[in-house]
Every structure is written in C-alpha cells, then in structure tokens.
Amino acid sequence: MTAQSAYIEIRDLVFSRGNRRIFDGLSLDIPRGKVTAIMGPSGTGKTTLLKLIGGQLKPDSGSILVDGHPVHKISRAALYTLRKRMGMLFQSGALFSDLSAFENVAFPLRVHTDLPEDMIRDVVLMKLEAVGLRGARDLMPSELSGGMTRRVALARSIVLDPELIMYDEPFTGQDPIAKGVLVEMIRQLNETMGLTSVLVSHDVPESLSICHYACIVSNGKVIGSGTADELRDNPSERVQQFLQGLPDGPVPFHYAAADIGDDLNVAARSGERS
Amino acid sequence: MRQRTVEIVVGGFVLVGLGALLVLALQVSGLSPKSAESSYRVYANFNDIGGLSVRGQVSLAGVTIGRITDIQLDPETYQARVEMAINESVDIIPSDSSAIIRTAGLLGEKYIDVSVGADETYMKQGDTFYGTQSALNIERLISNFASGK
Amino acid sequence: MINRIALFGRGALDTLASLGRATEFLFRSLFAVPQIATGFPLLVKQLYAVGVLSLAIIVVSGLFIGMVLGLQGFNILSDYGSEQAIGQMVALTLVRELGPVVTALLFAGRAGSALTAEIGLMKATEQLSSMEMMGVDPLRRVIAPRFWAGFISMPLLAMIFSVVGIWGGMLVGVDWLGVFEGSYWANMQSSVDFGEDVVNGIIKSIVFGFVCTWIAVYQGYDSVPTSEGISSATTKTVVYSSLAVLGLDFILTAVMFGDI
Numbered sequence: 102m103t104a105q106s107a108y109i110e111i112r113d114l115v116f117s118r119g120n121r122r123i124f125d126g127l128s129l130d131i132p133r134g135k136v137t138a139i140m141g142p143s144g145t146g147k148t149t150l151l152k153l154i155g156g157q158l159k160p161d162s163g164s165i166l167v168d169g170h171p172v173h174k175i176s177r178a179a180l181y182t183l184r185k186r187m188g189m190l191f192q193s194g195a196l197f198s199d200l201s202a203f204e205n206v207a208f209p210l211r212v213h214t215d216l217p218e219d220m221i222r223d224v225v226l227m228k229l230e231a232v233g234l235r236g237a238r239d240l241m242p243s244e245l246s247g248g249m250t251r252r253v254a255l256a257r258s259i260v261l262d263p264e265l266i267m268y269d270e271p272f273t274g275q276d277p278i279a280k281g282v283l284v285e286m287i288r289q290l291n292e293t294m295g296l297t298s299v300l301v302s303h304d305v306p307e308s309l310s311i312c313h314y315a316c317i318v319s320n321g322k323v324i325g326s327g328t329a330d331e332l333r334d335n336p337s338e339r340v341q342q343f344l345q346g347l348p349d350g351p352v353p354f355h356y357a358a359a360d361i362g363d364d365l366n367v368a369a370r371s372g373e374r375s
Numbered sequence: 376m377r378q379r380t381v382e383i384v385v386g387g388f389v390l391v392g393l394g395a396l397l398v399l400a401l402q403v404s405g406l407s408p409k410s411a412e413s414s415y416r417v418y419a420n421f422n423d424i425g426g427l428s429v430r431g432q433v434s435l436a437g438v439t440i441g442r443i444t445d446i447q448l449d450p451e452t453y454q455a456r457v458e459m460a461i462n463e464s465v466d467i468i469p470s471d472s473s474a475i476i477r478t479a480g481l482l483g484e485k486y487i488d489v490s491v492g493a494d495e496t497y498m499k500q501g502d503t504f505y506g507t508q509s510a511l512n513i514e515r516l517i518s519n520f521a522s523g524k
Numbered sequence: 525m526i527n528r529i530a531l532f533g534r535g536a537l538d539t540l541a542s543l544g545r546a547t548e549f550l551f552r553s554l555f556a557v558p559q560i561a562t563g564f565p566l567l568v569k570q571l572y573a574v575g576v577l578s579l580a581i582i583v584v585s586g587l588f589i590g591m592v593l594g595l596q597g598f599n600i601l602s603d604y605g606s607e608q609a610i611g612q613m614v615a616l617t618l619v620r621e622l623g624p625v626v627t628a629l630l631f632a633g634r635a636g637s638a639l640t641a642e643i644g645l646m647k648a649t650e651q652l653s654s655m656e657m658m659g660v661d662p663l664r665r666v667i668a669p670r671f672w673a674g675f676i677s678m679p680l681l682a683m684i685f686s687v688v689g690i691w692g693g694m695l696v697g698v699d700w701l702g703v704f705e706g707s708y709w710a711n712m713q714s715s716v717d718f719g720e721d722v723v724n725g726i727i728k729s730i731v732f733g734f735v736c737t738w739i740a741v742y743q744g745y746d747s748v749p750t751s752e753g754i755s756s757a758t759t760k761t762v763v764y765s766s767l768a769v770l771g772l773d774f775i776l777t778a779v780m781f782g783d784i
Contacts, residue, residue, distance in 0.1 A: 195653065198646075391684060392683055399686060404713065
C-alpha cells in the first residue's frame with residue numbers, strides 16, 4: 102500500500118498511563134476503504150489506541166494523522182468537527198440508557214443536522230433495517246440483549262454516514278450466531294459504504310476472516326502485520342503464539358514477579374530448620 | 376405525549392415555588408403594596424427610647440397607623456429623634472398630640488402610642504410631636520423606689 | 525518521619541489538584557451555554573428529575589419541622605406568657621435558617637446522590653465517551669442542564685419548605701394549642717422583614733443550590749468508573765455537600781445577620 106491511501110497514519114506513538122508505558126514507539130498505517138484488524142493480548146491498550154485516534158486521549162509524543170489532520174494538535178472545535186466523520190462502536194454499546202433504540206439512533210442526527218422530523222424518521226428506520234432491528238425501535242436499552250445492543254449501537258455509529266468506523270472488541274461476549282451476524286455486517290458495511298474500518302479484537306478467527314489487513318500489537322509495539330495469510334506464515338514466535346493461542350511462549354504465562362522461592366519464604370524456612 | 380406531561384408538571388413546580396415567594400412576601404413579612412405607597416413622615420424627640428427599634432409599630436387607640444422608620448441621636452439636645460411613617464389615610468392627628476413609648480405585655484416589644492390632643496389643625500409631613508413620654512424603665516423605677524426618692 | 529511528611533504533602537497537593545479540576549470543570553460547563561432550542565427541553569427534563577421529584581420529601585419534612593417548631597416554641601414561650609410570639613419564632617427560624625439549610629441537606633441526599641450515581645454510571649457504561657466520539661460535548665449536553673436544574677430548583681424548594689413549615693406551625697399553634705390566629709400572623713408580619721429575612725434566606729438557598737449541585741455533578745463526572753468508584757462518589761457527594769452547606773451557612777449568617 103502507498104502512503105497516499107493511508108487514512109490514519111500513526112508515527113512513533115508513545116503513551117503512558119501512570120508509570121506504565123502502554124505504547125512505546127508504535128507506528129501504523131490504516132489504509133483507506135479497507136478493514137484493518139488490530140489484534141493483541143488483553144491489556145495491550147487496544148482500546149486506548151482507539152481513544153487516541155478519536156482524540157479523547159493525547160499522546161506523550163509521536164503523531165497521529167487522521168485524513169491528514171493531526172488529532173492531538175488541532176483545536177477542540179476542529180476535533181469535534183472531525184469526529185462527526187468518525188463512528189465508534191464501544192465494547193458495551195454505550196447506548197444512552199434514558200432513550201429508546203429509535204431515539205438513540207436519531208441522537209446524532211438531531212444534534213448535528215437540521216433535518217425535519219419525517220426525514221430523521223426515515224433515515225433512522227433505514228439504518229435500523231440495515232442491522233435488522235427495525236421492529237425493536239421502541240425498546241429501551243435495558244430491554245435489548247447484548248447482541249441487539251451492539252447492533253443498535255452500530256446503527257447509531259453509521260447514521261451520519263461516517264468515513265471511518267472503529268469497532269472496539271465487537272465480538273467479545275457474543276454467542277456464535279451474534280458473532281456471525283456482526284462479522285457479516287462489518288463486511289457489508291465496508292463493501293457497500295466504502296468505509297474505512299478499524300477493528301480491535303482478540304478474536305483471531307473472526308477478525309482474520311473479514312480483515313484485508315491485520316497487525317498484532319504487543320508490549321507497546323507492532324510485532325507483526327500484513328494480510329491474514331502473511332500473518333499465518335509469519336515466522337515470529339510471538340505472532341504464532343498469539344494466533345494459535347498457546348498457553349506459554351514468549352508471552353509468559355506468569356505475570357512478572359519475584360522468584361517463587363523467595364516469595365514463599367522457602368529459603369528462610371529451610372534456613373530455620375537446618 | 377410524555378415530554379408534554381413533564382413540561383406541565385415542571386411548569387406547575389415553578390409556579391408553586393413562585394407562589395411560595397408570594398406568600399413569604401405578603402403573608403409572612405407583611406409586605407403590602409398599600410402601606411408602601413402612601414405615608415407621610417413625622418418626628419418625635421424622646422429622652423429615653425429604652426429598646427424601641429426601627430420597624431416598630433405606631434398605634435392610635437390600639438390600631439396600627441404607621442411604622443418607625445429611623446432612630447437617631449440629636450447631637451445638640453442629647454435626645455433621641457425618632458422618624459416614623461404614618462399612613463396617608465390617617466391625616467387627622469391633632470397637632471398637639473403626644474407620642475408615648477409603651478410596652479406590649481410585660482416583656483413584649485416597645486411601640487409608640489399616639490395620645491390624641493384637641494387642636495383643630497392636623498399634623499403633616501415633617502412635623503414634630505408636641506409632647507412625648509419616654510419609655511418606662513423598670514430598672515430605674517425600682518432603684519428610685521429603693522433609694523426613697 | 526520524612527515519609528509521613530511526604531505523604532501529607534502529597535495528600536495536600538492531590539486535594540489542591542482535585543479542587544483545580546473541579547473549578548475548571550465548573551467553568552467549562554457554565555460557559556458551555558447551550559443553544560436555547562435544544563437546551564431547554566433538556567433543562568425541563570432535569571428540572572423534573574431534580575426539582576419535582578424532590579418535592580414530596582421537602583413538603584413532608586417542612587410540615588413536620590414546622591409542627592415541631594410550633595410545639596417546642598409554645599412550650600418555651602408559654603413560660604414567659606408570650607405564646608402569641610410563636611408565629612414570629614416559627615417564621616424567623618424557618619425563613620432565615622431551617623428553610624435553606626434543611627432543604628439543602630435533603631436535596632444533597634435525594635437529588636445530589638442521584639445526580640452523582642447517574643453521571644457516574646453514564647461514565648462507567650461509556651455513554652459520556654461515546655457522546656464525545658459523536659462530536660457532542662458531554663459537559664454541554666449532560667452536565668450543564670443538570671447543573672442549572674439544581675441551581676434553579678433549590679431556592680424554589682426552600683421557599684416551598686418555609687411556607688409549608690409556617691403552615692405546619694400554625695396547625696399546631698393555632699388549631700391545636702389555641703393561639704389566636706390573628707396574633708400568629710400579626711406578630712410574624714411585624715417581625716419578619718422582606719428584605720432582611722426573606723431575601724437573605726433566598727440568597728442562602730441560591731448559594732447552597734450552586735454548591736450542592738456543583739459537588740454532585742463533579743463527583744459523578746470525576747468518579748472512578750467501577751461500582752466501588754460510583755458508591756464512594758455518591759457517599760462523598762452527600763458528605764461534602766452537608767459539610768459545605770453547614771459551614772457556608774455559618775459564614776453567610778455571620779455576614780447577613782451578624783452586624784445587628
């Protein structure tokens with residue numbers, strides 16, 4: 102891919118939270134109009150990366166360009182304008198709990214456009230139809246199942262016809278049918294609307310089945326990238342461990358700790374006995 | 376519509392709150408546009424006002440006819456000069472009437488009682504009471520009695 | 525020892541930083557003036573949640589407090605043979621002190637904690653984040669209407685409280701204990717001054733409304749988005765609001781009525 106076709110360019114990104122360094126010189130290109138999967142073990146800051154792209158967090162150093170705009174430097178007003186062109190599907194769906202499914206989807210339209218009420222109704226119903234939930238328009242978020250919540254949230258994030266849509270762990274905690282529905286939907290949206298899609302997940306088979314391009318992030322860096330086939334042939338042990346789900350390997354089973362002997366006081370006790 | 380019900384209820388709430396303000400103003404603090412609109416000022420000099428305070432009542436034959444608006448010390452005569460606002464409708468106080476400081480009940484508030492004179496001319500804005508009688512000072516009374524004066 | 529001093533210093537700096545964040549938050553939500561067309565329905569909705577739903581507890585508490593004041597006042601005043609001053613006592617106590625203060629304390633418990641929990645939960649379920657990602661400022665959309673609703677509701681509630689309390693005092697004093705209704709009102713009217721007492725009471729409740737709502741929405745917005753975080757934020761709202769109300773009440777009373 103060439104630099105011109107990249108919708109998002111991330112260069113030498115460094116970000117720390119507290120004393121923990123989450124990204125340490127991460128560089129990444131996300132091509133325009135394609136589905137890009139960002140995979141990695143839990144706790145590697147994949148969600149944080151989406152928040153950095155959305156400008157909700159500011160990097161310590163490095164640059165993030167979204168369609169040529171440096172999101173970490175532009176003014177608040179410009180950032181809010183830019184965000185109208187982005188959609189984000191949160192892990193929990195993040196539907197507004199005091200609004201019905203219909204009103205949730207209508208929310209961005211009411212805030213950002215001056216469309217008349219009947220137009221809003223038509224657009225919302227079309228989007229709900231696209232996710233198969235036109236019949237559930239009057240339900241409140243508490244009455245929706247997990248999969249339905251995510252689909253309504255998906256309808257809400259595409260209602261303004263954005264250029265970029267970010268999916269945060271869309272498959273987590275979904276039953277196989279719901280997973281299949283979401284995979285199909287993400288693919289269709291990308292094909293029919295020409296959206297640039299960023300998919301953050303640790304569900305390897307689902308992600309690899311729809312992405313045009315994938316990269317694996319671990320310890321604050323990209324450790325492997327390419328198409329699904331290229332990744333499967335990647336010689337790196339860490340990449341293979343992640344893709345095949347091996348319990349132990351370069352990514353250790355144990356969280357970093359002192360030697361177990363010291364911790365359990367074995368040395369001290371054996372000293373007492375002798 | 377649901378939104379409409381909420382709007383109506385909130386409107387009612389604001390109205391009740393403002394109604395409460397009105398009650399506090401008119402009923403509780405006795406603020407009435409009538410008494411504020413028309414009154415005239417008269418003065419009285421006392422040797423001792425003994426606890427009389429601003430906003431105290433001015434009454435005639437037990438009927439409230441005005442309020443005390445100001446109390447000051449006259450630096451020349453060393454007397455207290457009391458300013459009071461008398462309702463416009465009571466414009467028939469004879470010029471030789473006198474003002475007496477009395478107490479409501481044994482320990483109640485001090486107020487000014489107007490003792491009516493016999494003159495044919497009436498008091499008007501800026502006039503001063505002809506005669507006054509100061510507050511009855513119980514402590515002084517007792518000490519006078521004890522010392523046999 | 526050095527460690528302890530360092531810990532103390534760090535605590536002080538943390539408190540200072542939190543106060544700074546709260547102030548920045550206040551200015552950002554106050555000056556995020558909402559557009560009238562979209563902002564007004566949101567404000568009405570919040571006035572309902574914050575004001576109307578607090579009305580029941582305010583009316584009931586006001587009635588009982590007024591009745592207690594009438595009863596206690598009668599017992600004390602009848603020793604001096606001046607039961608007729610009961611109206612004056614009930615009204616002055618309510619209008620100057622108990623109306624604004626008790627309303628603010630009840631408000632912190634009823635509406636303040638609800639505001640904190642609601643905003644905290646919106647934060648925990650990423651609703652605030654998702655609003656930001658849609659290009660909508662949550663301070664303008666979520667916080668500002670709640671803030672103004674609390675600010676407007678408090679004086680209205682305090683006035684309703686006082687009026688209901690005065691009526692409750694009359695119920696006990698006049699209807700039950702037999703004080704003349706005329707002297708109940710006449711004594712009250714001759715001693716309560718609109719400018720001195722009623723207006724100062726309203727100013728108090730406006731200040732309390734400002735502080736209580738500020739604390740409530742800020743604690744919600746700044747809460748740690750977990751269940752423990754929200755519960756501790758709710759507790760903090762009630763504790764901080766109550767302390768702030770009582771402390772400020774002393775200061776305001778000293779300024780307003782102290783120089784007699």
